[in-house]
Every structure is written in structure tokens, then in C-alpha cells.
Amino acid sequence: MKENHEVYIKQLTAGYPGKPGIIRQLTTRSLQPGTITALAGPNAAGKSTLLKSIAGLIPARGEIMIGQQNILHFPMLKKAKLISYMPQYLPFDISLSVVESLVASLKASPLDQISAKLPEVEKRAFDLLEEMDIMHLATEAVNRLSGGQRQLVSLAQAIIRVPEILLLDEPTSALDLQHQVTVMRWIKNYARRGKIILIVLHDINMALRWADEAILLHNGRVYLHDKPGAVFTKEALKEVYHVNADIEATASGHLQVIVKD
Amino acid sequence: MNVQKTDQQQAARRIAEQTYDRLQKKRLLIIIGIAVACFISFCFDIVTGPSSLSIQQVLAALFHSSSTDNATDVIVWKVRMPYALMALLTGTALSVAGAEMQTILNNPLASPFTLGVSAAATFGAALAIVLGITLPGVSANWIVSLNAFLFAFGSVLLLQAFARWKNAGVGSLVLFGIALVFTFNALVALIHYIATPEALQQVVFWSMGSLARANWDKIRLLAIVIAVVVPFTMASSWKMTALRLGEERAAGLGIQVNRFRFMSLLRISLLAATSVAFVGTIGFIGLVGPHIARMLVGEDHRYWFPASLVTGALVMSLASIASKLLVAGTLLPVGIVTALIGVPVFVYLILRKDR
Numbered sequence: 001m002k003e004n005h006e007v008y009i010k011q012l013t014a015g016y017p018g019k020p021g022i023i024r025q026l027t028t029r030s031l032q033p034g035t036i037t038a039l040a041g042p043n044a045a046g047k048s049t050l051l052k053s054i055a056g057l058i059p060a061r062g063e064i065m066i067g068q069q070n071i072l073h074f075p076m077l078k079k080a081k082l083i084s085y086m087p088q089y090l091p092f093d094i095s096l097s098v099v100e101s102l103v104a105s106l107k108a109s110p111l112d113q114i115s116a117k118l119p120e121v122e123k124r125a126f127d128l129l130e131e132m133d134i135m136h137l138a139t140e141a142v143n144r145l146s147g148g149q150r151q152l153v154s155l156a157q158a159i160i161r162v163p164e165i166l167l168l169d170e171p172t173s174a175l176d177l178q179h180q181v182t183v184m185r186w187i188k189n190y191a192r193r194g195k196i197i198l199i200v201l202h203d204i205n206m207a208l209r210w211a212d213e214a215i216l217l218h219n220g221r222v223y224l225h226d227k228p229g230a231v232f233t234k235e236a237l238k239e240v241y242h243v244n245a246d247i248e249a250t251a252s253g254h255l256q257v258i259v260k261d
Numbered sequence: 262m263n264v265q266k267t268d269q270q271q272a273a274r275r276i277a278e279q280t281y282d283r284l285q286k287k288r289l290l291i292i293i294g295i296a297v298a299c300f301i302s303f304c305f306d307i308v309t310g311p312s313s314l315s316i317q318q319v320l321a322a323l324f325h326s327s328s329t330d331n332a333t334d335v336i337v338w339k340v341r342m343p344y345a346l347m348a349l350l351t352g353t354a355l356s357v358a359g360a361e362m363q364t365i366l367n368n369p370l371a372s373p374f375t376l377g378v379s380a381a382a383t384f385g386a387a388l389a390i391v392l393g394i395t396l397p398g399v400s401a402n403w404i405v406s407l408n409a410f411l412f413a414f415g416s417v418l419l420l421q422a423f424a425r426w427k428n429a430g431v432g433s434l435v436l437f438g439i440a441l442v443f444t445f446n447a448l449v450a451l452i453h454y455i456a457t458p459e460a461l462q463q464v465v466f467w468s469m470g471s472l473a474r475a476n477w478d479k480i481r482l483l484a485i486v487i488a489v490v491v492p493f494t495m496a497s498s499w500k501m502t503a504l505r506l507g508e509e510r511a512a513g514l515g516i517q518v519n520r521f522r523f524m525s526l527l528r529i530s531l532l533a534a535t536s537v538a539f540v541g542t543i544g545f546i547g548l549v550g551p552h553i554a555r556m557l558v559g560e561d562h563r564y565w566f567p568a569s570l571v572t573g574a575l576v577m578s579l580a581s582i583a584s585k586l587l588v589a590g591t592l593l594p595v596g597i598v599t600a601l602i603g604v605p606v607f608v609y610l611i612l613r614k615d616r
């Protein structure tokens with residue numbers, strides 16, 4: 001599989017047993033290597049479902065093209081080589097230290113690419129903790145972390161494999177302001193290495209601030225897919241979220257949503 | 262995220278790495294410590310018993326068996342050794358089976374006993390005894406064990422199907438397991454009712470776990486099963502740990518979760534059914550062993566599996582000793598003792614779960 005290929009999704013339909021068609025005939029523009037695409041939309045719009053179907057965790061029909069290849073029906077192992085998915089929730093009753101959870105995230109995979117020797121893997125785990133500035137959590141038990149810390153660790157578990165395509169389901173929803181910024185900055189740097197990032201964000205101001213592109217999902221379909229400034233308009237927010245809001249430019253030139261009563 | 266590492270960062274990393282190393286070493290030491298305790302308990306198990314032999318007599322029988330009188334020889338080699346070894350082996354098998362089960366069913370209350378696997382094996386064995394099934398060239402002992410295995414495996418499949426069906430949570434899975442226990446117990450009771458006196462005697466044995474039928478053939482077979490199965494269990498450690506991080510995450514790593522689960526269920530059935538087939542229903546070891554192990558070494562399965570193994574063996578060996586000492590001069594069925602230890606732990610786990 002060649003790296004640095006654009007990805008686009010065509011006519012994708014996905015759902016759950018007894019609940020088919022949560023995602024219906026969904027088509028996106030191309031997702032470019034090196035960019036962050038924000039995925040927004042109301043609760044139950046199908047954001048998580050879309051990420052899971054791209055990651056191959058639930059059955060889907062349609063096309064997920066990487067370059068000329070439809071990877072939808074690739075065997076899981078081949079997909080796992082390319083894609084890493086950070087779930088919205090991390091199970092919280094596990095007595096495992098943070099380093100152990102990271103090491104396991106690498107060593108458990110049957111992929112040759114990452115079945116490295118244990119000391120090497122441990123080194124990578126510590127490197128990542130350092131990079132993410134959470135070295136102090138290294139030997140904490142995962143079940144004793146706060147919600148935000150757990151989210152940071154969950155993110156670390158997803159990125160330790162250095163995937164080409166990173167799917168993040170609300171990685172910042174529990175983070176304080178400082179960590180939101182650190183994490184988004186890290187993600188931005190990661191994207192600049194030629195990776196494709198699709199990130200679910202409920203906070204539209206964050207999407208406006210950090211994303212290169214944005215997809216607004218509504219009832220399992222793409223309502224808009226464009227530059228964030230073009231997606232999150234007064235009209236779109238009214239139509240999709242039923243909220244009256246203005247989009248204003250701040251003094252520094254960033255766009256911002258101001259909700260009116 | 263700074264490219265330049267500060268001194269502070271380097272120091273923090275050094276401390277974290279050292280703590281991690283120390284943690285790993287501590288876990289290894291704990292496992293070794295419990296293994297040593299197992300050996301001590303095993304020795305103590307051999308020198309205790311209703312027939313009051315002195316330690317010298319036992320040692321003499323062990324090391325120069327020709328120099329002692331025949332009765333001592335028989336007691337040591339035909340009774341105490343097999344019982345003590347069988348205790349270690351069944352403890353091992355049930356505890357490892359319990360540990361695997363807790364991870365793949367994602368439920369700390371899972372064990373062969375609490376979820377009805379032991380009851381199913383008992384029913385399978387009882388059925389084979391009562392129906393007197395025979396196959397040419399296969400000894401009756403084997404057929405009974407085989408049938409116990411088939412029923413154990415069937416019940417494990419049923420549990421898995423239930424766990425997956427609409428994502429049954431912790432509580433409902435345990436309830437379903439209890440339903441299985443009652444069902445199979447009722448069926449065994451039915452068999453009691455229709456069995457001939459000779460068959461009945463055998464069947465009752467299965468329902469009440471006891472080391473009293475341990476012999477060298479059974480020990481050899483159980484040892485072989487453990488020696489074959491446990492390496493596969495150990496080899497699955499990383500994937501098991503990843504499974505604890507969530508099924509989606511494990512699948513995302515390229516693990517074929519369904520296939521992986523199925524192979525684990527096969528191992529669980531082999532371990533649980535073989536031990537149940539030889540010593541009957543011994544409860545709670547598969548629950549208590551992994552639970553204590555989890556508290557001691559956490560859930561990195563590289564450590565947790567071996568820790569569960571030695572803890573299960575130790576608890577069972579201690580139960581075997583207790584079964585001789587609790588009522589002086591009598592040998593209680595060991596299943597009674599493990600239940601006395603196990604029930605409080607089980608209740609504690611349920612209470613903790615509810616918080």
C-alpha cells in the first residue's frame with residue numbers, strides 16, 4: 001500500500017444489526033494527506049458509526065478509496081496496518097499501568113510492521129509519553145485516572161502505532177483548556193507528516209480553529225464538506241443544530257461561533 | 262511536545278522508567294514467591310492426614326521406599342501424593358480457565374463454576390455413566406471425561422452466544438450463568454432419580470468435588486492437558502491484554518476477535534472439563550485465584566496468567582490441607598472447603614461491582 005494517497009468515501013452505507021442505514025449513501029470530497037478534517041454533527045448523527053465503518057469494525061457497503069484501491073473489503077489485518085481508531089469510550093475497570101496498556105497496543109497486533117522486540121516497544125511507549133507530556137502517568141493504573149487523563153492515554157494507545165489514517169472520536173471532550181491545545185497541536189504536527197486525520201469535534205470553535213476541512217454530518221449524510229469557515233455558517237447551524245448563532249471574526253482573524261439566545 | 266528536552270523532562274523519564282522496571286521485577290517476584298508457597302504447601306499436604314504418620318516415616322517412604330513397611334508406602338504413594346498433586350493440578354487448571362474466561366467474557370465474576378460450566382460437565386459425566394455409553398477400544402473413564410468435555414464446551418458456547426447477543430452486561434451474564442447452574446443441577450438430580458445404585462454412587466461423586474478419586478493415571482492426563490493448553494494461554498497474553506482495552510481496540514489492531522475467543526473457549530473447556538471430570542465440581546477456585554492474582558500483579562496478562570495459575574494451585578493446596586484438619590480424623594470433600602472460602606469472595610466481588 002502506497003503512502004500519501006488521498007482518501008475519499010463514496011456511497012457508503014453502514015449500520016448495526018437491526019438498525020441498518022445509520023450512514024446512508026455517504027459521499028465525501030477527498031481527504032488529503034497532511035490535513036485535519038473535523039467531523040461534526042448533532043448527537044446520533046452517525047459520526048461514531050462513520051468512523052467505525054471506515055476502520056472496518058462494523059459491516060458497510062460502498063467505497064472507501066485510497067488512491068485507486070477500495071479498501072472497504074480489505075482483510076482486517078491489512079486495514080489495521082493503515083488505520084488506527086480511537087473509540088469514544090475507553091473501558092475503565094482495567095488494572096493495567098499506562099505503559100503496559102501502550103506496550104500491549106503494539107505487541108498484541110499480529111502485524112509484522114509493529115511486532116518489534118519488547119525493549120524497543122517499551123522505549124517507543126516512553127517516547128510517546130514524553131512527546132505527549134504525560135510522563136507522570138506512566139506507571140499509574142488506567143482505572144485510577146481521571147476522565148481527561150484517560151482520554152489522553154486512549155489517544156496515546158491509538159497513535160503509538162503511527163497510522164497513515166487516524167480516526168479520533170471526540171479525543172478532546174474531557175480535556176481542560178491546556179490539554180486541548182497540547183493535543184490539537186500534537187495532532188496538527190502529526191498531520192503535517194503526511195497523515196490523514198478525521199476527528200470528531202463537538203466544539204465548533206475548535207473545528208474552526210484547528211481543522212483544515214470540515215464535514216457536517218446530518219442524519220447519516222454529509223450536509224456540507226468544505227473549509228471550516230464555509231461549513232459552519234449561520235444558516236447551517238440553524239438548519240442542523242436548530243441554534244441561532246453568529247459567526248464572527250476575532251481581532252486575530254479567527255472565526256468564532258457566538259450563540260444568540 | 263518541545264523538541265528540546267529539558268533536564269526536568271529527562272529526570273521525569275528516568276524516574277518513570279525505573280518505577281516501571283521495579284514494577285515488573287516486583288510482579289515476577291510475587292509470582293515466584295507464590296510458586297515457592299505452593300511447594301511448601303504441597304509438602305505440608307503430604308505430611309498431614311488422618312493416618313498419623315510421623316514426618317520421618319513420610320520422608321522415608323518418599324526417598325527410600327523399600328526401607329519402610331508396606332502400609333506407609335501405600336498411604337504416601339497411593340493416597341497422599343496423588344491427592345496433593347491433584348490439588349495443585351486442578352487448582353492450576355480451574356484458575357487459568359477462570360482467568361481466560363474473565364477476560365474473553367469481559368466479566369470479573371466469570372469462572373467455570375459460577376457460570377455453569379462445571380455443572381454442565383457434571384451433567385455430561387453423569388449422563389455417560391448412567392447411559393453406560395461405550396465405544397470399542399476406549400476405556401469407560403475416557404468416555405465419561407469426553408462427555409464431560411462436550412457438555413462443558415457446549416455450555417461455554419452458550420455463554421458466549423448470550424454475552425454477544427445484544428451485548429449482555431456483567432449482571433445479566435452472571436444471571437444467565439446461574440440459570441445454567443440450576444438447569445444442569447436439576448438435570449443431574451433427575452439422573453440421580455433414575456440411576457441404578459452403582460451408577461448413582463458414581464454420579465454423586467461428580468456433584469461433590471473431592472480429591473478422593475485421584476490416581477496416577479488421572480494426574481498424568483490432567484498434567485498433559487495443562488502442559489499442552491497453558492503454553493497457548495501464555496502465548497495469547499498480549500492479545501488478551503489488548504482485549505481488555507476494549508473489543509473495538511483489539512479488532513482495530515487486526516486481531517480476529519471471534520476466532521480468538523473461540524480458541525480461548527476451547528482451552529477453557531479443556532481445562533475445566535478435564536479437572537471436573539476427575540475431581541467433580543470444585544467451586545470458586547476459578548474465581549478466587551484470578552481475583553487474588555489481579556490484586557497482586559494487575560492485568561498485564563503476561564503476569565496475570567502465571568500469577569492466576571500459581572495462586573489457584575496454592576489456594577487449592579491449602580484447601581486440601583484444610584479439608585484434613587477442619588474435622589480431626591476425617592477427610593472432608595475439598596469442594597466444601599473451597600465453597601467456604603469462595604462464597605465470601607464472590608459476594609464481595611458482587612458488592613464491589615454494584616458500587
Ligand SMILES: Nc1ncnc2c1ncn2[C@@H]1O[C@H](COP(=O)(O)OP(=O)(O)OP(=O)(O)O)[C@@H](O)[C@H]1O
Binds near residue numbers: 019041043048088
Ligand atoms: N452498537 C450499536 N447498536 C445499535 N445502534 C447503535 C449502536 N451504536 C450507535 N447506534 C445508533 O446509531 C445512531 C448513530 O450513533 P453514533 O454513535 O454514530 O452517533 P454520534 O454521531 O457518534 O453521536 P454522539 O455525538 O452522541 O457521539 C444512533 O441512533 C444510535 O442509536
Ligand SMILES: [Mg+2]
Binds near residue numbers: 048088169
Ligand atoms: Mg459518537
